[in-house]
Amino acid sequence: MLPAADMPDDVDRLFARLETAPVPAELTARVLGSTVGQPRLLSTIVWPWLLATVGGLIGLAGAGYLLGAQLASSPGLDLVEALLDDGTLVASAPGDVLAALAGEVPWSLLLVGAACLVLVLWAGGHVLAQPAPLRTQRG
Amino acid sequence: MALPRGFLGVRGHALEWAHADSAGAPTEQRLMLAARQGDPSAFEALVFRFQTPIYNFCLRMLGQAEDAADVAQETFVQLYQHLHRLNLDEPVAPWLYRVARNRCLDVLRRRRTVPFEPPDEAGGTELADQQPLPDELAERADLQHLLLRAIATLPPAYAEVVSLRYAADRSFAEIASILNCDEGAARVRFHRAKALLREALRAASAEPA
Numbered sequence: 001m002l003p004a005a006d007m008p009d010d011v012d013r014l015f016a017r018l019e020t021a022p023v024p025a026e027l028t029a030r031v032l033g034s035t036v037g038q039p040r041l042l043s044t045i046v047w048p049w050l051l052a053t054v055g056g057l058i059g060l061a062g063a064g065y066l067l068g069a070q071l072a073s074s075p076g077l078d079l080v081e082a083l084l085d086d087g088t089l090v091a092s093a094p095g096d097v098l099a100a101l102a103g104e105v106p107w108s109l110l111l112v113g114a115a116c117l118v119l120v121l122w123a124g125g126h127v128l129a130q131p132a133p134l135r136t137q138r139g
Numbered sequence: 140m141a142l143p144r145g146f147l148g149v150r151g152h153a154l155e156w157a158h159a160d161s162a163g164a165p166t167e168q169r170l171m172l173a174a175r176q177g178d179p180s181a182f183e184a185l186v187f188r189f190q191t192p193i194y195n196f197c198l199r200m201l202g203q204a205e206d207a208a209d210v211a212q213e214t215f216v217q218l219y220q221h222l223h224r225l226n227l228d229e230p231v232a233p234w235l236y237r238v239a240r241n242r243c244l245d246v247l248r249r250r251r252t253v254p255f256e257p258p259d260e261a262g263g264t265e266l267a268d269q270q271p272l273p274d275e276l277a278e279r280a281d282l283q284h285l286l287l288r289a290i291a292t293l294p295p296a297y298a299e300v301v302s303l304r305y306a307a308d309r310s311f312a313e314i315a316s317i318l319n320c321d322e323g324a325a326r327v328r329f330h331r332a333k334a335l336l337r338e339a340l341r342a343a344s345a346e347p348a
Contacts, residue, residue, distance in 0.1 A: 010272045011333050014340070015305040017277070018286050023194045024208050031186050031212050035219035036179035 049126040056119035063113035067106060076104035168227050175222045182222075186215050189232065192307045193239050199302035200243040202291045210242040236307065236317045240299055247295050272337060276344045289339040297332035304329055 008016070071077040079100055083089055090097050167188075173181030193214055197207035217238050218231070225234060279285060290298055290305075303309045303317060315325040 009333075011337050011340070014272065014277060014282075015286060015301075015336075017282065018305055019283055020191065020306075021195055021198050021204075023190050023211075024204065027190060027194065027208050027211060028183070028186060030208075031190070031215040032179075032183060034212065034216045036182050 046127055049123045052123035053120055053127055056116045056123060059116035060113055060120060063109050063116055067109045067113060070106045070109065071104075074104055076106075079104050167231060171222065171225065171227050171231060174219075175227075182219060185218070185231070189235055190215070192232075193235055196236060196302050196307040197239055197243055199287070199290050199306040200240070200295070200298055201246055202287065206246055210239055210246060213242050214239045233313055233316045236303065236309070236313075237319075240317060243299070244295060270337070270341070272340055273344045276340060279344075285340065285343045288343065289336050292339045293332055293335055297328065297335060300325060300328045301332045301336065 071080065083097065167185075170181045170185050170188075174185060190211060194207055194211040197210045197214075198204060201207050201210065214235055218225075218235060225231065276282070276285070290301055293301060300314060300318065303314045304311075309317070311322050311325050311329070314329070315322040318325060318328075320328075
C-alpha cells in the first residue's frame with residue numbers, strides 16, 4: 001500500500017490526463033543527420049592523424065636541419081654540389097661516386113627524414129580525406 | 140531537409156531492433172553496445188525509444204515546441220558523442236534527462252523571463268494550499284491548455300520536478316538521481332510544486348472556459 005503522501009490526489013489525477021505531445025516529424029531525421037548521418041565524428045577520428053602529421057613535420061624539419069648541418073661540416077656538401085654541377089660524373093665513374101656518397105652522406109639521417117616524409121604524406125592524406133563536420137541545425 | 144546517408148536503409152533495421160525489444164531482446168545495454176560499435180540502426184533505435192519522453196520533458200520545461208525539439212536534438216547528439224564514455228551497466232535514461240535538464244536550464248537562463256533560484260529544501264515557508272480543486276475543472280475543454288499553463292507558472296526548479304514526474308513518468312528515485320539530490324529532497328520539492336500547481340489551477344478555474 002502506498003504511504004499517504006504518495007496516494008494520488010486531485011492534482012495527480014488531473015495531471016494524469018496530461019496528453020503526451022507527438023514528437024515533431026523531422027526530429028528523428030535531424031538527430032540522425034547530426035550523428036550517424038556523418039561518416040564519423042571529427043573529434044574521434046581526425047586528431048590522431050593530425051598529431052601524426054604534426055609529429056612527422058617536426059621530425060622532417062629536425063632531420064633536414066641535422067642533415068644540412070652534417071653535410072656542411074664535411075666534404076659531403078661539396079660532393080653533392082659537384083654531382084649537381086656535372087651530371088657526367090655519375091656516368092663516367094659510378095663506382096667512385098657511390099663510394100664517395102656512401103662515405104660522406106649521413107644515411108641514417110636521410111632515412112629518418114624519408115620516414116618522416118612518408119608519415120606526413122600518409123597521415124596528412126587521412127586528415128584531408130575527412131569531410132567537413134556538419135553543423136547541428138534545424139531541418 | 141535531406142535525409143542522412145543510409146537513413147532509409149537503417150530505418151528497417153531500427154524497427155527490427157524496436158520489434159525485437161518488445162519481444163524481450165535486445166536490451167538497452169545491447170543497443171548501446173551495438174551503437175558504440177558503429178551500428179547506426181542501433182543508435183536510431185535508441186533515439187526512437189527515448190525521443191518521446193525526452194521531447195515531452197523538454198516541452199513541459201520550456202513551453203515551446205521549437206525550443207523543446209532543439210534541446211531534444213542536442214541531447215541525442217551529446218549521447219552519440221558520449222557513447223564510448225557511458226557505463227553500459229547503468230541505465231541511459233537518467234543520463235539523458237540530466238543532459239536535457241541542463242540544456243533546458245541554459246535556455247531558460249538565456250530567456251531571463253523567470254528568476255532562476257534553486258528552492259530552499261529546508262526552508263520553513265510551508266505551502267499550505269491543500270484545498271481541493273473544483274470538480275468541473277476536469278471537464279473543461281481547455282484542460283490541456285490549463286495544465287500546461289499551470290506548469291509554465293512554476294519556477295524552473297519546480298517545473299523540472301513536475302515535468303519529470305508527470306510528463307516523463309519518472310519515479311522519485313530516478314528524479315533524485317537526475318537532479319543529483321536525495322529522494323526525500325525530490326519528494327519535498329515535488330509536493331511544494333504541487334501546492335503551487337493547485338494554486339495556479341484554482342486561479343485558472345475561476346476564469347471563463
